[in-house]
Amino acid sequence: MTASLISACCWALAASLIALAPARIHWPAAYGLVVVGVPVLGWVTYDHGPWVGLVVMIAGMSVLRWPVIYLIRRLRGKG
Template identity: 60%
Template sequence: MSLSLILAALWALTANVLAMIPSRDNHWRRAYALIAVGIPILGYVTYENGPWWGLAVLAAGMSVLRYPVVYLGRWLRRVVLRG
């Protein structure tokens, strides 16, 4: 197993542990931190293992951080329909 996949697995484990801890802001600060750390890991996975593994890790990350993805989709839809 490559270092990038180990880092991605550790990111997923950390994300799940952070989701179990109660939060006053509905985990948004943690989600922003996970996104900031996860994007370079995603790039590293894609660089080291190819685009299919990159897409698999992207899908796993999107399933963990589903509400930021939902809100991004809603915002994009609102911007596209307005313009």
């Protein structure tokens, strides 16, 4: 397993542990996960190609589904 996939797995583990934390921690931690996750996604895509990058992106979006839902609502003008 390459370093990029190991870092993506560590990101997913950190996101799972943050999900167990109290609710007041979720949103600041979600923003931090996005800031850290975007470069990790780029690294995985660079190392393994767009298909693996797409799988990692979908996995990240499933973990951070509420920020993605709010972003889509804001882009549509309903937020």
